[in-house]
Amino acid sequence: MSFKFENKTVVVTGAAAGMGEQITKDLISQGATVVAVDINKNALENLKNNIEQEGLPNAKANQRLIIFEGDISKRETNEAMIAKAVEETGKLDVLVNNAGVAGHSEPIGETSDDDWNRIFSVDLNGPMFAIRAAVKQFLEQENGGNIVTIASMAGLKGCRSCAAYGAAKHGLIGLSENTAYMYMHKNIRSNVVCPGAIKTGMTSRPELENQFGRERIRAGMDPEIPFGTPKDVANAVLFLASDDARFINGASLVVDGGISCN
Numbered sequence: 001m002s003f004k005f006e007n008k009t010v011v012v013t014g015a016a017a018g019m020g021e022q023i024t025k026d027l028i029s030q031g032a033t034v035v036a037v038d039i040n041k042n043a044l045e046n047l048k049n050n051i052e053q054e055g056l057p058n059a060k061a062n063q064r065l066i067i068f069e070g071d072i073s074k075r076e077t078n079e080a081m082i083a084k085a086v087e088e089t090g091k092l093d094v095l096v097n098n099a100g101v102a103g104h105s106e107p108i109g110e111t112s113d114d115d116w117n118r119i120f121s122v123d124l125n126g127p128m129f130a131i132r133a134a135v136k137q138f139l140e141q142e143n144g145g146n147i148v149t150i151a152s153m154a155g156l157k158g159c160r161s162c163a164a165y166g167a168a169k170h171g172l173i174g175l176s177e178n179t180a181y182m183y184m185h186k187n188i189r190s191n192v193v194c195p196g197a198i199k200t201g202m203t204s205r206p207e208l209e210n211q212f213g214r215e216r217i218r219a220g221m222d223p224e225i226p227f228g229t230p231k232d233v234a235n236a237v238l239f240l241a242s243d244d245a246r247f248i249n250g251a252s253l254v255v256d257g258g259i260s261c262n
């Protein structure tokens with residue numbers, strides 16, 4: 001898939017692994033300058049080395065990658081990453097809220113305060129800080145901008161993950177819709193991508209899952225769960241982030257191979 005991202009500045013959170021890595025590489029390939037934000041410094045360095053070695057199909061790709069270490073659950077990180085984009089390029093065109101952490105299928109009766117707070121601070125509070133900082137920047141610049149947020153199927157159906165994750169991802173969709181509506185006349189768009197099961201580090205440890213919760217979640221699903229790839233999600237993200245999607249605002253695009261249709 002090819003979209004026009006030349007001269008576009010994009011901030012991607014959780015950029016060093018999984019979907020964020022793919023989104024970052026695809027944006028860089030298609031001409032964007034990317035501020036790649038992650039809590040994992042080593043993984044960010046690896047991303048930079050990989051992009052240098054792979055020689056992505058666009059001139060000076062590695063010079064358009066700006067790595068930025070930070071924890072997005074903190075307001076300061078979110079404000080600083082937006083400021084970094086503006087400092088380096090004079091503007092921000094797109095924010096991709098991708099970083100997230102999952103639980104282990106725990107129902108609310110087995111959810112500790114620590115788990116609830118950890119998931120909410122990364123999956124909902126962090127994107128809220130980022131969206132707020134991005135909107136302030138979009139309002140200051142002539143061409144506005146747009147936001148793509150990675151929620152989950154668990155943001156549309158409460159029975160597809162642990163209690164805290166589902167609640168946080170539902171909140172993200174509500175925040176994205178509110179943002180889309182409030183700023184629809186200000187040249188700001190806000191959309192969501194809802195992946196189903198995607199093969200990344202997040203889905204690689206089934207042995208840690210809460211057995212009762214996992215059985216309840218599985219009971220409501222087709223037994224043959226189709227797994228997608230980070231590329232499947234990146235394709236949807238780049239489309240929504242591109243100017244080709246200029247009239248799409250407040251949408252939630254499901255990327256799950258059909259598993260949520262039952």
Ligand SMILES: NC(=O)c1ccc[n+]([C@@H]2O[C@H](COP(=O)([O-])OP(=O)(O)OC[C@H]3O[C@@H](n4cnc5c(N)ncnc54)[C@H](O)[C@@H]3O)[C@@H](O)[C@H]2O)c1
Pocket residue numbers: 013014015016017018019020037038039040043070071072073098099100101102122150151152153194195196197198199200201202203
């Ligand atoms: N993998 C799936 O099946 C799946 C399904 C639906 C939704 N999602 C969502 O997609 C997004 C990406 O997931 P993934 O599967 O690529 O995950 P992943 O675990 O493979 O990668 C997540 C990246 O985010 C970074 N990160 C985690 N916490 C952070 C923090 N506090 N600050 C900054 N960076 C942080 C990690 O270091 C990592 O590089 C998440 O929001 C996740 O909830 C994933």
